[in-house]
Amino acid sequence: MKIALTIEKVGSGFGGAENTVAMFARVMHDAGHAVTIFARKAGGLDLPAGVRVELLPLGPLGRVRWLRAVRFAQEAAKAVRAGGFDLTIGFNKTYAQDVLIAVAGAHPGTLEYNRARFRSPLRRELWSLGKRLNPTQIGYRWIDRQAFGGNRPGEPGGEAGPFVIAPSAMVAEHFQRFHGVPADRIAVVPNGIRLPDQPPTPAETAERRARFRQRAGLTEGDVAALFIAWNYALKGLEPLLEAFAKLAPSRPTAVLVVCGSPKTQRYEALAERLGIADRVRWIGPVSDPREAYAGCDLLAFPTFYDPGALVVAEAQVAGLPVVTTKQNGAGELLTEGVDGFVIDSPWATADLADRIARLIDDPALRRRMSDAAAADAERHDLKRRLRETLAALPGFDAAGDRDEASEESNRRAA
Template sequence: MDIALCYESVLPNRGGCETYIADLSRRLARDGHRVHLYACRWDASALPTTMHYHRLHVKRGLRFLRPWRFAQACEDALAQADHDVTIGFDKTWGQDVLYPQGGLHAASQAYNRRKFPNAATRWLADLGKLLSPAPWSFARLERKQYLGPNRPKIVVNSRMVQRHFEEFLEIPADSIHVLPSAIDPGRFEPMNRLVLRNQERSDWGVEPSETVGLFVAMNYRLKGLAPLLHSVAKMERGVPFRLAVVGHPKTGRYEQLAAKLGISDRVKFLGFRADPKSAYFGADFLVHPTFYDPCSLVVLEALACGLPVVTTAFNGASELMHPGEDGFVVETPHDHAGIAQAMTRLCDPSFRAAAASKARQTGQSWTFEQHYQGLLRMFQDVAVRRRAA
């Protein structure tokens, strides 16, 4: 098949959807499909050598207008092409399939309010949104994407997002296909894993007796780093535990919070890593107390590495877990005591060993190959319908 992928920026070392697109394009290319990328920028070294690139030139300017410009550029470019299937992953329209890896903006905005622990700060945040043109613009764009005259086939990566389409756009759940996200497990199978683990822990200054919880994110605020630090402060001092933080290089405010909470000695800020793989190997479990994640890829990566996971019910990836067996799912990031209790439980070596074994099973039960075959069947169906039309 001739397949076109549309996403503004594909730099896989930033993680998330960009890593997923790289995994998907490599798998499609391996099967002999002709794969096209419509984007403004990309890292060709992380993409298949047979990829066909179509650079879209989009004027910069006001942030809330940029998605409109990119979506229009996609529509114009695709009108001049003849692909079997076209797929968009974010704020675009006109493709055959829309697979919003980031979920609905309307839902994200509603969940984002929960970052603020009290009613007063939430009220101020709501006021700021009312005064900003971006939420209005993105809400209108989503209605154009999903409620226009030529409606796309909608694929979502969790039942949570499926519910959001019903709640925010009144699109019936039975018309939305749920296909959980997946990662290429081949990226996490080096022969020298034990060597990498020992090297990482040595670099972190971690004792062999210490348990390491790993936090990986670029958006520290949305992914719950602040409540996580409060949770670490609630853990008993006698528990040999360290938290390793990987992601955005700017950590000043969080280092200050750790100092204020008296836990600076228990938190290691590792900064940005183009590939966090070795960090997974150096850790004992992942903790991801997010306020909103349609289906977090870092959770899937951790499970593939055999790491138990602590996350929240606001993460669609929690639907793939078995709470109490391969990790824990807490109701909200603000449940500091609940997160602290979960991390403390995973500091017990015997429990953690059993949880790690179950985590590996969970990671293997939903594979990238299963995900890929489901997506491919959908593409084939779309291609048949296009030819019939």
Template sequence: MTRLAIVRQKYNPAGGAERFVSRALGALRDSGMVQVSLIARGWEAVDGIEVHPVQSTYLGNVWRDWSFARHAKRIWQRERFDLVQSHERIPGCDIYRAGDGVHRHWLHLRRQGMSIWQRLALWCNPYHHYIMRAEAAMFTHPRLKLVICNSEMIKREIQHYFDLPASKITVIYNGVDLKTYHPDLKTQYRQTMRERWSIPEDAPLLVYVGSGFERKGVARAVRAIRDNPQAWLMVVGGDKRLSRYQATAKALGVSDRVVFAGPQQDVKPFYGMADAFILPTLYDPFPNVCVEALACGLPVLTTLQCGAAEFIQPGVNGWVCDALDHRALSDIVGAWLSAREREPDLSAAARESVSRLSLEAMADQMLNCYRQLLSISAKAAR
């Protein structure tokens, strides 16, 4: 049986990358073909998974990432795993899953619209230089056998910045539990949740789920609500600057139509109460929340800078716009409002668009990758 180590620093229940790893661990364990171990600083308990904890002290994010990489590498060298799949930028892994995208491209997008002083402050941050160096070292390391991307968008970015050959890159989209995330959630939760949060039954409701409000565009979503007086917005998630976004909603005169629910352990009831999902993100490789929403039958409004846009057919199961075009977001919210009489068709198309993204299909694709890599390694050793 293949001994596989999966490397991820820390579990955050709200984090998309962490939720992917949790799903992947369970699916791979259930396959019975891989003995899975986890190398992590902190994690949730996963039955049948051996955890190798990384215990190190640190001060600041550069030291945190550097010390984790150093200790994780020591563990996988000591344990002599057949394959090491890292979800962190650590040179020397066999497989890298690029769930966090390309840091250089994220910085390029983030600089758009910044003042010269903001750009200077961004450039002076040592963490960004550390990440870019680690990223480049990893992609050019001779041990790297495969990069698993979660969207074609990320595959193109890696090839553009690092000139990796196509033979070393594959795309495996995030799987979703199609039984848990289902259009029936609307029947189960719509009425009770709207009563609980004082949202009219007939109000057109967009739901946002996630942390990191700045990158993921909560302020842009609030402005789009101002421009579309019929629409309501439910924001599910936490942010250390939450009060700033609440103040923005008040200043724009939409605080009565924008509800901040805070972090929630279970987001399914919020999908069930909504009519559509919105994620006006500046950069997101492939967010789990988009495929969860589609699986629940919610049309998705997102941006060209989001990998999940690859699944959106405008006007069929959602709408897409440029994250840097603020007016365009208001326009697609308006387009969704105008199309609400086609809600059953939109919902059916949303569900159908992710019908092949089951957890089992994701696990099968990953297992095929491992088989191919082990076969190549065995032939090379002869």
């Protein structure tokens, strides 16, 4: 088959989703398909020679920041419609596609959950008004209308709209609620991560742990709760600091380790006001997150929104119990009380403090949950998830081969 993949940026030089697309292209190529990637930028690619990457020029309007996404979506639509492709797969903010792999979730859902960061109803409304008037957001809504608004039946963006592969049931529900996608046109395949060919030896893990704990200024007896993110506001650092302030006074060994963005000034000031400045370690960017996982004892990730946070899978593979929220699609991978805890909301700080405190207070519980978290690391394997994605595509099987009977059935149904 001739298959087109569309994403604005592709390659390991940009991020997790962008790198996943490159790996997906390799899997499709290895299954015998002719794959073309249409993108605006590419970097850090390691692809077979048979995978074609075409960078689309966006013209003068593409240099206008708030028009860039719209211009890419338009140019990608022209390219795939002119290319005679058998299957077109889009990733994020595109509309001319047979299948949408919704790694970033449904945009209206992102906005709905994002506004919950603000405690003040007035601030929530002002933030929402700003988003409604923002030119970039207007462009995103235009792209959604092209994909799901009902153009010509039987074409990408037509009445049926694209088939959606969502990273979580939460995101699947958003596509049903916000875009009217029928449940039978949605499949759920969780995000995956790249697993090492060989798991680290106990000696390697111990070395990583010692190295990170030295960097973080942790003593042997400290119990470290890890928070790792780049967008601290969205991922819930403020409620985490408030929750930690509730449990820290009675637990002298408890330490909160914050990794990710170097922009910590606001949160350091909050920790000072809460009286826990000496109990928080501000690490900033980490080149190898595996050291942070090895050096800490649990992951605290009270995010306001995440379609399916990769840090949850990474922490579980490393054997860390996880505390997260229902607003994180990856929380669906946890078994409550077995390998983690899922609370109702980031602002449920009493519940957040309670779950973290349980893990700090009970070494045996941490060990049991750690063993449970690491017991089935293979379920997070990106290669496995990509095979599951292939199997979920209409007319394909898990090997990436066309299912002719299914294809014929789909044609008759159409």
